[in-house]
Amino acid sequence: MPELPEVEITRRGLEPHLAGQRIRSVTIRNGRLRQPIPAELPALLAGQTVRGIARRGKYLLLECDNGWLIAHLGMSGSLRIVPAAAPPEKHDHFDLVLENGNCMRLRDPRRFGLILWTGADPLRHPLLAKLGVEPLTAAFDGDLLYRISRKRATPIKQFLMDGAVVVGVGNIYANESLFRAAIRPQSACGKLGKARYARLAATIKATLEDSLAAGGSSLRDFTDSAGKPGYFQQQYNVYGRTGQPCRLCGTPIATLRQGQRATFYCPHCQKP
DNA sequence: CGCCAGGCCTGCACGC
DNA sequence: TGCGTGCAGGCCTGGC
Numbered sequence: 001m002p003e004l005p006e007v008e009i010t011r012r013g014l015e016p017h018l019a020g021q022r023i024r025s026v027t028i029r030n031g032r033l034r035q036p037i038p039a040e041l042p043a044l045l046a047g048q049t050v051r052g053i054a055r056r057g058k059y060l061l062l063e064c065d066n067g068w069l070i071a072h073l074g075m076s077g078s079l080r081i082v083p084a085a086a087p088p089e090k091h092d093h094f095d096l097v098l099e100n101g102n103c104m105r106l107r108d109p110r111r112f113g114l115i116l117w118t119g120a121d122p123l124r125h126p127l128l129a130k131l132g133v134e135p136l137t138a139a140f141d142g143d144l145l146y147r148i149s150r151k152r153a154t155p156i157k158q159f160l161m162d163g164a165v166v167v168g169v170g171n172i173y174a175n176e177s178l179f180r181a182a183i184r185p186q187s188a189c190g191k192l193g194k195a196r197y198a199r200l201a202a203t204i205k206a207t208l209e210d211s212l213a214a215g216g217s218s219l220r221d222f223t224d225s226a227g228k229p230g231y232f233q234q235q236y237n238v239y240g241r242t243g244q245p246c247r248l249c250g251t252p253i254a255t256l257r258q259g260q261r262a263t264f265y266c267p268h269c270q271k272p
Numbered sequence: 273c274g275c276c277a278g279g280c281c282t283g284c285a286c287g288c
Numbered sequence: 289t290g291c292g293t294g295c296a297g298g299c300c301t302g303g304c
Contacts, residue, residue, distance in 0.1 A: 002279090034281075034299065058279080075278045076301080091301090110300045112279060127281080154294070163280070170279070259295070262277080 002073045004135070004168030005211035007058045010079055017081040017102060018050045018062065027095040029088060033108065034074060037094060037115045044117060045069070045096070056123060057131050057167030059114075067119035069096075070127070074112025080105055132165045135204055140166060142198030149189040149197070156192060157185035158259050160204070169204060172239050173211075175264050177204045179238045184270040185263045186256075238264040 002010070023045045031037035038044075044066075051063040060079070062069040071079065084095065084103040094106040094115055106115065118125050133140045148165055149156075159165060160174045169177070178185050180203035183196060192200075237247055241264060242255040251268040 032300095034279090072279085074280085074300090108300095109302070110278080112299065152293075158294085161279090171277095260278095260297090 002058065002075070002077065003170040003173055003211070004058060005208055005215055007060065007073060007168070008055060008212060009215040010073070011053055011055045011060055014060075014079060014081065014104065015053050018098075018104060019052050020049065021102075022049045022099040023047065023064070023096060024084075024099045025097045027097065027103075028093070029095075030093040030111070031115075033093070033111050033113050033115060034072075035114055035116065038117050041115070041117055050098075056128055057134070057163060059122075059128060061122045067117060068122040070114065070116040070118060070122055070125065071106070072114040074108060074110060074114070076110040077106060077108035077113035080107075130164050131167050132163060133167070135166050135168055135208055140201060140205070142194060142196075142201040145201055146192075146194050146197040149192065152188075152190045154189050155185060155258055156183060156187045156189045156200075157263055158261075159189035160200075161259075161261070166204075168208070171261050172236070173204065173207055175239045176237055177207045179266060179270060180207060182270050184267075184272045185258060185265050187272050238266060240264065 026042040026045050028037050028039075028041065031039065045064065048064040048066060051065070054061040054063065058072060060071040060073075062071065073079070081102050082105050084097045084101055086105075088095070088105070089107070091109040092105055092107050093111070096104040098104070106113065114127075116125075116127075122128060133144060145166070149159060152159065154162070157174050157178060160169045160177070161171065175185070177200065181196065181200040183192065183200060238253050241253040243252050245251065246253060246266040246269055249266065249268045251266055253264055254267050256263050
């Protein structure tokens with residue numbers, strides 16, 4: 001389940017292999033992702049050069065001569081650079097074949113990912129236009145969260161996972177950040193004060209940056225078939241630890257469901 | 273075998 | 289009214 005650090009690590013890993021490379025062809029083996037891969041993509045992309053690769057939230061944006069390829073990894077997607085001649089495995093749905101003999105290959109068993117095309121500004125694309133602030137920028141701070149949350153009754157965890165508020169905070173990071181900030185996930189977001197939001201914004205940044213640092217170490221192996229960012233090896237404080245002792249106080253980690261998503265927290269360390 | 277996880281979009285219901 | 293908000297459903301497959 002790629003979260004923002006993994007998407008950023010993917011971006012950094014892809015960039016040196018894609019920037020400046022000319023596209024020879026496109027192969028669509030199974031275009032039935034969350035939305036269909038545009039059937040005209042092969043004709044559109046052949047001969048274009050990839051200029052660079054950017055990221056907005058968990059969307060990857062490949063800038064080409066005449067537009068942008070928008071990619072999203074969903075929850076089981078991965079993009080890697082492999083020799084174009086390498087035989088595709090199960091769930092390898094899409095190849096962007098380069099003239100240098102490599103290709104960027106999408107594997108996505110659950111097909112929650114996306115491959116789209118836009119000839120216009122990708123930030124104006126309907127899927128991206130209403131995204132919230134990037135959590136690793138200076139614009140993201142406690143004051144911003146405080147302001148947006150006023151008069152809202154949503155539990156803080158669901159507020160954090162709302163992509164229109166802040167992008168890239170998925171279930172794992174929402175749980176872990178709230179633990180680090182000592183805030184109970186059920187607390188109404190509109191009732192939390194500025195000080196607690198300041199701490200929360202800081203813990204979100206720290207949690208994401210720790211993962212980026214951990215995953216970055218695997219970057220040099222990016223083109224390997226394994227190529228898994230290292231953050232999977234990270235030790236969680238609460239996520240998936242129902243009933244196990246809190247690492248700070250020993251209280252069993254509690255669990256509940258919020259918006260059809262699993263929530264984990266320490267009833268002692270995390271205050272309403 | 274059946275159930276569940278998960279990101280995130282869409283559609284619906286509700287209240288000011 | 290219309291909008292913002294909050295909730296539920298749906299897409300899929302691997303793993304238990």
